[in-house]
Amino acid sequence: MTAFVYESERYVPEKVQIFGVSVEAAEEGRKLRERVTRDCQEDRPYIQLDPYPLRLLIDPEAKLIRAVGAENEGHWAGLIAAPITYVMDRAGKARWAYVSASAADRPSPLGLARAAVAVARGEAPPADYPGKT
Amino acid sequence: MAKIKIGDDFPTAKLQDIDGSTVEFPAAFAEAPATVVFFYRGRW
Numbered sequence: 001m002t003a004f005v006y007e008s009e010r011y012v013p014e015k016v017q018i019f020g021v022s023v024e025a026a027e028e029g030r031k032l033r034e035r036v037t038r039d040c041q042e043d044r045p046y047i048q049l050d051p052y053p054l055r056l057l058i059d060p061e062a063k064l065i066r067a068v069g070a071e072n073e074g075h076w077a078g079l080i081a082a083p084i085t086y087v088m089d090r091a092g093k094a095r096w097a098y099v100s101a102s103a104a105d106r107p108s109p110l111g112l113a114r115a116a117v118a119v120a121r122g123e124a125p126p127a128d129y130p131g132k133t
Numbered sequence: 134m135a136k137i138k139i140g141d142d143f144p145t146a147k148l149q150d151i152d153g154s155t156v157e158f159p160a161a162f163a164e165a166p167a168t169v170v171f172f173y174r175g176r177w
Contacts, residue, residue, distance in 0.1 A: 004171075015165055016166070016169060018170075018171070019170045022172070022173050022175045023175065032175075055150045057149070057156055068136055069137070072174070075174070083171070088169075089162070090162055092158070094141050094142075
């Protein structure tokens with residue numbers, strides 16, 4: 001989540017919207033947003049956070065998480081979402097994806113932003129960072 | 134295993150955000166030229 005906020009200067013001018021989905025309760029999501037906001041205000045105070053560059057969504061029964069195949073049933077905390085990232089176009093088609101191999105495996109913040117900006121401009125995602133499916 | 138491949142449609146879903154507003158897919162995608170959707174495990 002932090003990477004999206006820190007790279008928001010790439011997303012906001014292109015009007016890219018960002019949603020994060022987890023099973024977490026709203027209160028935990030608000031705490032996460034507050035921590036990320038405070039970090040950003042301290043580290044990069046020049047970044048505008050109003051309106052906030054992303055929205056966190058709650059999927060308490062993991063219906064959407066299961067529908068996309070992101071469920072992790074074996075976690076010690078119970079069912080959680082495995083990290084998967086999609087860039088969708090205006091028509092609702094997946095144009096780029098990064099299916100993480102583990103919790104530590106995340107897409108390059110810059111590579112992801114470049115893919116999203118390309119899709120927003122009606123272009124193909126950059127071939128030099130095709131994601132991982 | 135991820136079920137959505139490049140070129141696929143996103144599943145239909147209706148979720149609330151952490152502030153109580155409702156977001157419906159796929160209608161929400163029409164509101165921006167591109168949308169990033171990331172699934173995350175939470176604070177663990």
